[in-house]
Amino acid sequence: MYADDSERIEYGVNYELALSEWGKLGADLASHSKAVEIIKAVEVLMGPIVLAYKVSSGAYVAVKYKTDPRAFVFVHPGFVDHRIHLQDSHEKLGEEGEVWRTNLPAASNQKITKSKVAPIVYGNCDNCFQQFPLHQKRCKSCYPDD
Ligand SMILES: [Zn+2]
Helix, strand or coil: CCCCCCCEEECCCCHHHHHHHHCCCCCCHHHHHHHHHHHHHHHHHHCCEEEEEEECCCCCEEEEECCEEEEEEEEECCEEEECCCCCCCCEEECCCCCEEEEECCCHHHHCCCCCCCCCCCEEECCCCCCEEEHHHCCCCCCCCCC
16 A cells, blocks of 8 residues: 655655645645644654655655654545554554554534624614614614714
8 A cells, every 4th residue: 555655755854844845735724733743643652753755646745754664654635544553543444454544634624614794783763764774873864963
């Protein structure tokens, strides 16, 4: 599944640069910070990061750690695969062995809810009997100087 890709662009230990050059998480800050959180969590377990790279296909960004010669964390749009079990990882992928997956926050959960506009309430003017918005207190036709 994750054979060592020879076609790749390397960024040294600068995984932040790899992620931003890759750009697939875009302005999705929740996904970006979750991916970084996973990269850092694995670093605690696997020793310092030695290499971050983007595969030339653009499919994912991979990160290597000191204590394992293989790439260990793979950041995709929408999920991160890693060769070690982490607290939030919920799916183990079969045949190829040791790969777990953590889903990144769904984009649909991050849509900003439009703020509701308060409806305008009308009243009837006692003088001309026309409607006017109540927040104006008095009818503008009859009391233009208010
Ligand atoms: Zn009026």
